[in-house]
Amino acid sequence: xxxxxxxxxxxxxxxxxxxxxxxxxxxxxxxxxxxxxxxxxxxxxxxxxxxxxxxxxxxxxxxxxxxxxxxxxxxxxxxxxxxxxxxxxxxxxxxxxxxxxxxxxxxxxxxxxxxxxxxxxxxxxxxxxxxxxxxxxxxxxxxxxxxxxxxxxxxxxxxxxxxxxxxxxxxxxxxxxxxxxxxxxxxxxxxxxxxxxxxxxxxxxxxxxxxxxxxxxxxxxxxxxxxxxxxxxxxxxxxxxxxxxxxxxxxxxxxxxxxxxxxxxxxxxxxxxxxxxxxxxxxxxxxxxxxxxxxxxxxxxxxxxxxxxxxxxxxxxxxxxxxxxxxxxxxxxxxxxxxxxxxxxxxxxxxxxxxxxxxxxxxxxxxxxxxxxxxxxxxxxxxxxxxxxxxxxxxxxxxxxxxxxxxxxxxxxxxxxxxxxxxxxxxxxxxxxxxxxxxxxxxxxxxxxxxxxxxxxxxxxxxxxxxxxxxxx
Numbered sequence: 421x422x423x424x425x426x427x428x429x430x431x432x433x434x435x436x437x438x439x440x441x442x443x444x445x446x447x448x449x450x451x452x453x454x455x456x457x458x459x460x461x462x463x464x465x466x467x468x469x470x471x472x473x474x475x476x477x478x479x480x481x482x483x484x485x486x487x488x489x490x491x492x493x494x495x496x497x498x499x500x501x502x503x504x505x506x507x508x509x510x511x512x513x514x515x516x517x518x519x520x521x522x523x524x525x526x527x528x529x530x531x532x533x534x535x536x537x538x539x540x541x542x543x544x545x546x547x548x549x550x551x552x553x554x555x556x557x558x559x560x561x562x563x564x565x566x567x568x569x570x571x572x573x574x575x576x577x578x579x580x581x582x583x584x585x586x587x588x589x590x591x592x593x594x595x596x597x598x599x600x601x602x603x604x605x606x607x608x609x610x611x612x613x614x615x616x617x618x619x620x621x622x623x624x625x626x627x628x629x630x631x632x633x634x635x636x637x638x639x640x641x642x643x644x645x646x647x648x649x650x651x652x653x654x655x656x657x658x659x660x661x662x663x664x665x666x667x668x669x670x671x672x673x674x675x676x677x678x679x680x681x682x683x684x685x686x687x688x689x690x691x692x693x694x695x696x697x698x699x700x701x702x703x704x705x706x707x708x709x710x711x712x713x714x715x716x717x718x719x720x721x722x723x724x725x726x727x728x729x730x731x732x733x734x735x736x737x738x739x740x741x742x743x744x745x746x747x748x749x750x751x752x753x754x755x756x757x758x759x760x761x762x763x764x765x766x767x768x769x770x771x772x773x774x775x776x777x778x779x780x781x782x783x784x785x786x787x788x789x790x791x792x793x794x795x796x797x798x799x800x801x802x803x804x805x806x807x808x809x810x811x812x813x814x815x816x817x818x819x820x821x822x823x824x825x826x827x828x829x830x831x832x833x834x835x836x837x838x839x840x841x842x843x844x845x846x847x848x849x850x851x852x853x854x855x856x857x858x859x860x861x862x863x864x865x866x867x868x869x870x871x872x873x874x875x876x877x878x879x880x881x882x883x884x885x886x887x888x889x890x891x892x893x
Contacts, residue, residue, distance in 0.1 A: 435500065438491035438776065439784040439855045440521050440882040445490040445497065446530040447771045451478045452501035453537055463539035467757045470768035474533055477770035489776050491852050504538065509545040517786070520881040522774070525874035529769040536766050542757040552674045559672055562731060566590075576730045582711045592876045593619075594869065601628035608635045608651065611694060612659075616649025617796035620867035620878040621838055625649070638694050643797050644861070660686060660693045667693070667720040670740065676753070678737070679746035695720060778854070778884050781824070783816060785836070786881035787860035787867065796861045803859075806849060814887060815849035816856040824887055831890040834858075836866040836883050843890055856885065 437445045453459060454475065464471050483494050490497070504510065512535055518527045532541070532548060540546040560566075564573050574585055591599060597619060599605040608615070608629070619625035629635065632651035639646070640661040646654070662669050665683030672678050695718060702714035716722045721741045728738035736747040751760065759766045778784060790811065792800025802809050814834055824846075826832065832846045841863065851857060858866070866885060871878050 435492055435496060436850075436852050438489065438852055439786045440523075440774065440776070441490040441492070442518060443489075443523060443527050443530050443771070444486050444773055445492055446527070446534055447478060447481060447773065448483070448486040448490060448492070448494070448497040449501045449504060450530075450534050450537055450771075451481065451486070452498050453505060453534075454478065456501065456505055458501070458505035459537050460539035463542075463757075464536070467542065467759070468536055468766045468768055469763065470770070473770045474768035477772065481771070481773065485773060489773050491854070504534075510535070510538070510540045511545075511547055511549055512540070513549040513551050515551045517881055519872075519875065519877055520786075520879060521877075522870060522872050522879045522882065524872045524877050524879075526769070526772070526774070530771055532766070533768055533771070536768060541766060542754050542759065544755055547754065550674075562672065562734065563727065564731070570732075572732050573730065576732075580726075580729055594871050594876055594878065597625060597628045597869070600632055603631055605631075606633045608632050610635065610637045610639075610645070612639060614643040614645040614649075614796040614861075616645035617643055617861045617864070620864055620880060621869040622861075622865040622867075623839055624869055625864075638697060641797055657697060658688065658691050659697065660691055664691075665693055665720075667695075668741070669720060670724065670737070672749070676749040677746050678734070678740070678749060680740060680744055695723065780886065782884045782886050783820060783854060783856040785814075785834075785856040785858055785863070785866065785883045785885045787863045787883075788857050788881075789860055808847070810845075811859040811862060812843075813845045813847050814856050814858050815847055815851060816887070817851050817853040818848040819853045820856070821846060821848055824889075826887070826889060831892060833888050833890050834866065834885050835888075836868075836885045838868045839865040841865060846887065856887070 435445070486497070487493055512531050514528070514531060518524060518531070521527060528550075535541045535546075535548055541548055564570070564577075577583060577585055593615075596605065596608075597615075600608070601624060616622075616625050616629055626648055629645075629649040629651055634653045634655070635649065635651035636655045636657065637646060638657050638659045640659055642656075646656050660666075660683075662671070662681060663684045664686045667683065669681045669683070670678055671681045699714050699717040702710065702712065702717065706712070706714065717726075724737040724740065728735050731737075733750050736745075739745075740747070754760075758764050761767060776784070789795075790798070790800075790803035790808070791805045792798065792802055798811070801811055803811070806815065808815075814832065821828065826846045828847060829845050831843050834841045834844060841858075844858075849857065860880065863883075864880075867878060867880055867883050869878070
């Protein structure tokens with residue numbers, strides 16, 4: 421269920437598209453805005469490119485296609501477009517449900533198209549807001565953990581540290597799993613997380629990690645990766661969580677504010693921090709020949725001061741320990757009509773609908789998380805968000821239960837092109853007919869290794885499945 425917020429008033433329509441139908445819905449709203457001549461022509465002419473190709477792509481879409489793929493009727497889409505046209509200030513936010521598709525990047529582009537269409541970006545009180553998770557989501561990119569290090573950061577590393585950084589691109593997560601599966605990778609050092617449990621195609625993930633010669637985990641909590649993602653040799657090094665650190669750390673909010681985070685008492689004795697372990701490894705591996713003072717890197721403040729020199733936009737980290745003042749990462753909030761592109765203009769992208777290739781009574785399944793879990797770690801079987809007391813369920817529309825000849829809480833077998841799950845309970849939920857939901861990471865066995873070609877994100881939320889009653893005696 422999604423609600424749309426335009427301006428300062430909540431729209432009267434609560435719209436629930438098909439799983440994966442957001443792109444068609446967004447294109448339908450844009451198509452109607454153009455039909456009403458509701459676009460901001462001055463903004464488009466002065467500050468954007470690609471508008472004509474975008475318009476042409478919408479003209480080629482029929483309302484029949486839009487309704488079929490979105491699951492939302494034209495009359496509802498027209499009402500949404502009318503409300504959008506009447507709003508003065510709009511912020512469009514989205515979460516992982518938008519990006520976890522093979523067309524996830526196109527979903528985000530469609531959101532940006534809709535904002536640009538009415539000049540809702542590049543000024544105060546309007547804009548685009550990806551709602552991200554915990555601070556690691558931002559922090560990894562902040563320190564350059566990307567397949568290709570940004571040129572400006574690369575140059576600073578080489579000049580400040582005297583290092584020759586490899587020029588070729590690295591591997592993203594799925595590319596690492598592919599390399600391990602093909603036997604081209606021997607060793608994995610995992611800083612937190614659950615590489616096995618968070619991967620799609622669980623059987624393939626198990627095979628990939630079992631081919632590694634050594635796996636080392638730095639972990640705050642035991643998880644399924646420690647049992648099934650072990651390689652031929654596995655080391656699990658317990659580390660302090662952020663709220664157990666003896667030194668202050670920093671966190672970055674979803675609104676791009678960087679602030680200090682105090683630690684607290686440790687749950688266990690003789691547990692070290694991630695930083696202490698990595699600095700110790702640096703000292704042992706490189707010794708006195710290293711250009712980096714690994715002993716100094718045991719200090720969080722020293723690391724922050726180094727980051728202030730190396731990471732563009734994070735210069736204020738240098739003084740955050742002294743003045744304890746949070747700061748906003750520059751360039752994240754676009755308040756002027758000067759966009760971070762080569763020509764300074766925002767770019768429209770032509771839209772192409774992905775289709776809805778279900779057949780033979782299939783449902784479009786999405787994986788989701790419960791209130792009682794954090795990432796792939798499940799702390800509580802109960803999901804108060806959806807009124808479920810257990811996780812071995814598939815949730816679907818009551819009409820689909822009836823169509824498939826199933827009763828509430830009947831045991832079922834679920835199959836996809838990538839795997840199957842047995843003896844789950846079929847239950848009804850307020851979800852659009854033709855769709856289903858199951859819990860992550862358990863349902864990863866049904867998801868595939870294919871990724872969005874642009875973002876390299878797996879399709880955790882677009883999995884065609886068949887549901888059949890189990891034969892029980």
